[in-house]
Amino acid sequence: MSALALHDLCVSFGDGDEQIAALDHVSLTVDGGELVAVVGASGSGKSSLLAVAGALRSPDSGTVMIGDVDITNATPSDRATVRRTKVGFVFQSSNLFEALTAIDQLIYMGRLAGMSSRDARAEAARLLDVVGLAQKANRRPGKLSGGERQRVGTARALISGPAVLLVDEPTSALDHSRALDVVTLLRDLTHDRGIATVMVTHDLSVVELADRVVTMRDGRLGEIADFTRVGD
Amino acid sequence: MFLARRELRFAWGRFALMGSVIALVAVLTVMLSGLATGLVDDGISGLRALPVTHLAFQAHTDSTFSRSTIDVATVEQLNDTAGVSAEPLGLSLFNARSSTDVTVDLALFGLQPGGFVATDVLHGSLPDAASNGVIITQGLADSGVHVGDQLSFDRSNTVLTVTGIVPKSTYGHVDVAYTALAVWQVATYNALDATTATTLVSSAAIVADGSVDIGALATAADLDIVSKTTAFNGSPGYSAETSTMTLIRGFLYVIAAMILGAFFTVWTIQRRAEIGLQKALGASTRSVLFDALGQVLVVLVAATAVGVAVGLALGALISGGTVPFSLQSGPVAAASVTLIVSGVVGMLVGVRRITSVDPIIALGGAR
Ligand SMILES: Nc1ncnc2c1ncn2[C@@H]1O[C@H](COP(=O)(O)OP(=O)(O)O)[C@@H](O)[C@H]1O
Numbered sequence A: 001m002s003a004l005a006l007h008d009l010c011v012s013f014g015d016g017d018e019q020i021a022a023l024d025h026v027s028l029t030v031d032g033g034e035l036v037a038v039v040g041a042s043g044s045g046k047s048s049l050l051a052v053a054g055a056l057r058s059p060d061s062g063t064v065m066i067g068d069v070d071i072t073n074a075t076p077s078d079r080a081t082v083r084r085t086k087v088g089f090v091f092q093s094s095n096l097f098e099a100l101t102a103i104d105q106l107i108y109m110g111r112l113a114g115m116s117s118r119d120a121r122a123e124a125a126r127l128l129d130v131v132g133l134a135q136k137a138n139r140r141p142g143k144l145s146g147g148e149r150q151r152v153g154t155a156r157a158l159i160s161g162p163a164v165l166l167v168d169e170p171t172s173a174l175d176h177s178r179a180l181d182v183v184t185l186l187r188d189l190t191h192d193r194g195i196a197t198v199m200v201t202h203d204l205s206v207v208e209l210a211d212r213v214v215t216m217r218d219g220r221l222g223e224i225a226d227f228t229r230v231g232d
Numbered sequence B: 001m002f003l004a005r006r007e008l009r010f011a012w013g014r015f016a017l018m019g020s021v022i023a024l025v026a027v028l029t030v031m032l033s034g035l036a037t038g039l040v041d042d043g044i045s046g047l048r049a050l051p052v053t054h055l056a057f058q059a060h061t062d063s064t065f066s067r068s069t070i071d072v073a074t075v076e077q078l079n080d081t082a083g084v085s086a087e088p089l090g091l092s093l094f095n096a097r098s099s100t101d102v103t104v105d106l107a108l109f110g111l112q113p114g115g116f117v118a119t120d121v122l123h124g125s126l127p128d129a130a131s132n133g134v135i136i137t138q139g140l141a142d143s144g145v146h147v148g149d150q151l152s153f154d155r156s157n158t159v160l161t162v163t164g165i166v167p168k169s170t171y172g173h174v175d176v177a178y179t180a181l182a183v184w185q186v187a188t189y190n191a192l193d194a195t196t197a198t199t200l201v202s203s204a205a206i207v208a209d210g211s212v213d214i215g216a217l218a219t220a221a222d223l224d225i226v227s228k229t230t231a232f233n234g235s236p237g238y239s240a241e242t243s244t245m246t247l248i249r250g251f252l253y254v255i256a257a258m259i260l261g262a263f264f265t266v267w268t269i270q271r272r273a274e275i276g277l278q279k280a281l282g283a284s285t286r287s288v289l290f291d292a293l294g295q296v297l298v299v300l301v302a303a304t305a306v307g308v309a310v311g312l313a314l315g316a317l318i319s320g321g322t323v324p325f326s327l328q329s330g331p332v333a334a335a336s337v338t339l340i341v342s343g344v345v346g347m348l349v350g351v352r353r354i355t356s357v358d359p360i361i362a363l364g365g366a367r
């Protein structure tokens, strides 16, 4: 059984009189411990894919399974439960709370996922150490660099012990060497923890770190083996 | 409250700004409450002090002492009813000049010697009719009238000697004085002939037990019989003053609600991204809402407490001066609670839009 199984998903939006298919019969399965990169131009449907896979929205048709749980038509409150327990999100531009220190970002998420405050604090400290930010645990986002913020965001996504990690353009605000650092970290965590990770990006320079690369164009998915030709 | 508490600390400047607006409204509320209570006291404290349940007036006189005239015989009939004690009560406003040339306005009560009103209000110190004595309240003493002074009343040839001073009491914003009923009758009705006795009086003081049918009693005696608090309305200016105060306070609460509503609408709009993020991470709409409300309630209660404290301090400076001002815990507490309730109503309006924030906005790309 795959950790994440998307089958025949369709999502479309009204655009004036026309319907735009953001996802057009998309199927994708990701196993635990696998990092899948999704590359495609802006507007190709990458964020829509993450939204459906991460229970932020329901698809118009198709099925979404996380492990053996079918979340396709879950109610909004059930989807919220899935998001806080089974899914980790790493957002574009990190999306941290400006009022919280690095460690509190993680504790907040741990508490949401149902951990006791003591467990959340201990696990948060451990994870900040894993991402190399133990020294900066008490800094707020305003006092962290872009790469550091992205690593805090990654650690936050992991504290609930998610089966699925969804990563949206993690490197868009980073220079090349920092981008490589962040994606390497993501890959290692994915492998070490057996998480099914989907990383959306249009940064081809980091794609080679993925276990598998799929392309997206006009809401349709294409699998390629040779990522060096993605840009063609 | 994990995030909410930390936001309070982090963005304290913004919360302090809103808090100080609320605190100012609270100060205003306390001052108005003191002024309202003070005005009411100034208007009717003399009436409120009467040990009566009801007052009887001539029919169709709007329960107003100055318009009502009834016969003492009618009062005796009332007194004969089972469960009712009644005695004549005179009240009229005068201008008087003292033997030391101090001019004062006063509300002169005429009390039945040995009656239950005189016993309760003056503890038996009412001078008898033959001595032409009058007991004044502290306000008149403060104006320069002393025990032993003679008071000459306008529009009558009455001259009374001050025999005692009792604590402050007022009626229609005028200081009260007490005299024997017969003396009051001469001063009030026999303006030219200060000797002839009369059987008229302005009203009856009544103590009725719960079983008495007041309506039937009034009809039988052809009188208006009203409760003591209803009689306040017949006091000069009373209803106009209280309704003005109520109007101003009402507006203040509406303004407080609107300020908070506007503030939290803007605050919620500003925080849309963070609210979306909370929801995207799996926080339920309910918990996000409760957090926000808890946050606001902290600010609201703290600011109200500060405002009330400042208001009480300012009030202490004002009271005792010439402005009728009186702070009492009941009205002040009621005003604070009403302010907080208005604030909560306002913030509910503002914070309501939290429910409509779609967690999908956390994925910047998807609109
Ligand atoms: N909420 C929406 N309303 C209307 N159209 C949308 C909405 N979200 C996405 N779209 C459209 O769906 C398509 C895919 O968008 P998206 O999933 O954001 O792609 P990507 O993340 O690859 O840029 C685009 O054409 C976009 O304009």
Ligand SMILES: [Mg+2]
Binding pocket: A043, A046, A047, B364, B365, B366
């Ligand atoms: Mg996108």
